[in-house]
Amino acid sequence: MTATAADRSARLRSLIAPGIAALVCLAILLGLGFWQLARKGEKEALIARIIERSRAAPPAAPPAFDAWNPTADEFRRVRATGTFLHDKEALVHGLAPGEPGRALQGFYVLTPLKRDDGSLILVNRGLVPTELKDVKSRTAGQVAGKTSVTGMLRGSEVRTLFVPESDPARDQWYTRDIAAIAAARGLSNVAPxxxxxxxxxxxGGWPRGGNLRVDLPNNHLQYAFTWFGIAACLVGVFSVFAWRRVHDPVEPEAP
Structure with a gap:
């Protein structure tokens, strides 16, 4: 039986609630897609900045503490000279590239480097595997006397949602938090x-440095296409649903 004008009007009104819900979902999906495109641009700029600064030669001296600007200075290649305070090192849980297809699990060794002026800079000397956590198992790597370190500047590591919170009281560290580690070790005049x-x-081969990845993954374009694809599917499904709701024949009433 063909739907009358009144029936179609009622059917159109019945689409208001699902239509609003579909529009809200569509707005969210499109927003996520455009956000991923923006993140793609940010990631590309970051990768370009890391590559440019990692190739700078010769390394520069670290900036003055009060002149540190994360935007301008992070990832700069620098060289610092001083003496390692191995008794103040902190071990931060971490992973680093190991054999092909496998990650090396262990601890990043963060050691204060004391310079001639008495100031301190935390140095992430690299990763040691879990079995070398005890310093007695890697005494060869405890460099004594004045030494020079070359590397890249980084700010404190920001803890993400899935990373446990560090516990200074138990000396359990999950992020490279400069201020917290300095406070736990009783250090002052520490670089930011x-x-x-x-x-x-x-x-002795450990700690193993050079773990800062320049080839950061940049999958944001694929993520954007995924969100836009879901949005397109939503439009298609709702369009079919709405067309059928309006145009399907009216079912005859049972006698």
Missing amino acids: YLIEADATENP
Whole structure:
């Protein structure tokens, strides 16, 4: 039985609620897609900045503490000279590239470097595997006397949603939090940045530096296409649903 004008009017009114819900979902999906496109541009700019600064030669001296500007200075290649305070090192849980297809699990060794003027810079000397957590198992790598370190400047690591919170009381560290580590070790006059040591080999082979990745993954375009694709599917499904709701024949009433 063909729907009358009154029936179609009622059917159109019945589409208001699902239509509003579909529009809200569509707005969210499109917003996520455009956000991923914006993140793509940000990631590309970051990768370009890291590559440019990682190739700078010769390395520069670290900036003055009060002149540190994360936007301008982070990822700059620098060289610092001083003496490692190995008794103040902190071990931060982490992963680093290992054998092909496998990540090396262990701890990043953050050691204060004391300079001639008494100031301190935390140096991420690199990763040691879990079995070398005890410093007695890697004494060769505890460099004594004045030494120079080359690497890239980084700010404190921001804890993400899925990373546990560090517990200074138990000396459990999950992020490279400069201020918290300095406070836990009783250090003062510490730089607001740290140095990620390059791949220069340490005596004994550990810690292993050079873990800062320049080839950061940039999958935001694929993510954007995914969100836009879901949005297109939503439009298609709702269009079919609305057309059928308005144009399907009226079912005859049972006698």
